[in-house]
Amino acid sequence: MGGALLIAAQSGRALAQAARRAGLRPCVADLFGDEDTRTLAAASRVMPGWFGRGMVAGAVLDALEALASEAGETIGVVLGSGFEDDPALVAEIGRRHRLVGASAEAVAALKDPFAFAHLCARLGVPHPPVAAGPVDDPSRWLSKAVGGSGGGHVGPATGPLPEPGHYLQARVSGRPYALNVLAGRDGVQVLAVTAQWCAPSPSHPFRYGGALAYAAAEPHPLPASLIADVAAAAERIAGATGLRGLASADFLCDGAAWWLTEINPRPGATLDVLDRRPVPLLAAHVEACLSAGPPMHPGAPPVDAAASAICYARIDHAPVPAVAWPEHIRDRPAAGSTVRRDAPLCTVFATGADGRSARAALDARTGRLRMALNENTKDEEARV
Known part of the structure; x- marks a missing residue:
């Protein structure tokens, strides 16, 4: 290119x-x-x-x-x-x-929580109720920042009214997943449905932890019919907003029912685990955004599974020591820089024959990294 x-x-x-x-x-x-x-x-x-x-x-x-x-x-x-x-x-x-990538108009339509809730209702997409308050029972609601990302802005509602710049979203059950797509002028291509998990801290209980892309031949934990429903919803939303390029639809699923929580109108945190196809995903993204024709197909998914996770610092690193970082450690802080406790330290990546083995390799690599950096405290990161 x-x-x-x-x-x-x-x-x-x-x-x-x-x-x-x-x-x-x-x-x-x-x-x-x-x-x-x-x-x-x-x-x-x-x-x-x-x-x-x-x-x-x-x-x-x-x-x-x-x-x-x-x-x-x-x-x-x-x-x-x-x-x-x-x-x-x-x-x-x-x-x-x-x-x-996404236009300003698409970002506004997708990231204004009330406009997005109205759009989902109009298109028949299941979405948790949102409110500006007051609400009768705050324990049934989450507080989220308008346009927030990374999950660190999400927490339990502490009162009937949200803080300035925040809104309330009803709690729903289920595990978090993301439908990763390439949106073009004639529809969306589904790239993968990745499992996600949180890396909670005392002040950020829903902080993003990592993502897992399953192996090509591995049975997905979600029914194919449910994935098809989420994909159809994403296609309707992309068509209504003019969304283009790489994007992801975050949803919660309890095994039978699902709720779309948000659309991320950009290449997301799953890029590391997804960009392993014959056609580079960013080349496909550029083509989908700038070409008048249909986006190029990125080719068959990789045979193996892949997982990545943000490794948050458990202690202050002031300064970060000089480290011979292995290839599977990414977002490597420069020696001599400062990374405070609970801030992102780096990203860990791993592959495996299936999702379970990829996650096990990821956890092992994260554990070895923490030992090397003298972060030998109990692992509190939630498992998929």
């Missing part, structure tokens, strides 16, 4: 890695400037901001302008996580650069 691609995200490493696999030159602006991100990027900038709390608009725009000037002619800009709460910023980026 060739060419320079601007990337802006809270963490840009996975997108930079996917861009390199697609034959592109990534120019990355993110909050971390991890060791492997800087290695992958043709140019990079570290922006101010707070993981899980949105982006600083002026810093994003300045960083992208600087990268565009350094890169010369670019294909456009791909946005990762961190922009869901600010469609106006997405629109401004789109005025200055070509967006390769």
Whole structure:
């Protein structure tokens, strides 16, 4: 494919890695400037901001302008996580650069919780009720930040009214999954249904932990008919909002019933476990967003299973020691940098013949990493 691609995200490493696999030159602006991100990027900038709390608009725009000037002619800009709460910023980026992904209008339609709930009701998609309050029994509700990402913004409702910038969503039962899709002008292609789990902390009980993509020949834990229903719902929503490119539909399922909780209109945290097909997924994403024709098919899924997880620091690393990071450790903090307790330390990746063995390998690798970094405390991360 060739060419320079601007990337802006809270963490840009996975997108930079996917861009390199697609034959592109990534120019990355993110909050971390991890060791492997800087290695992958043709140019990079570290922006101010707070993981899980949105982006600083002026810093994003300045960083992208600087990268565009350094890169010369670019294909456009791909946005990762961190922009869901600010469609106006997405629109401004789109005025200055070509967006390769969801439009500002699509982001607004999908990430405004009340507009999204209304859309789901109109399209017949099961979705937990939402409220601005007051509610009679707060224990039956969760508090979520408008446009939040990563699960760290989710917690039990503490009163009948949400805090400013938050809303209430009714609690529903079920395990978390994500339907990962490639959306084009003529519909969506389902890439995988990944299982997800939380890595709870005392202040962030629903913090995102990791994701598992099952092996191609492995029986999926969810019925095929249920997956087809979720896929049909995602297709209706994509058609109604004009969603393009890689995206994911998060849902909860108790084995029989399911509830769509949100649509992430961007390449997501599952990129590491999914981008292992013959056609690079970011090449397919660019084609789906910029071409007038149907998106290219990424090819057959990999035979084996894959899992990745965010490893959150259990102690302060101030500074991070010099470490010979193994290949399966990604988002590697630079030696001498500071990573505070409960902040993302790195990402761990593993494969296996099936989902169970991939998750076991992932846990073993995470355990060895924690021992090497003297984080020998009890593992509290929830299992799939």
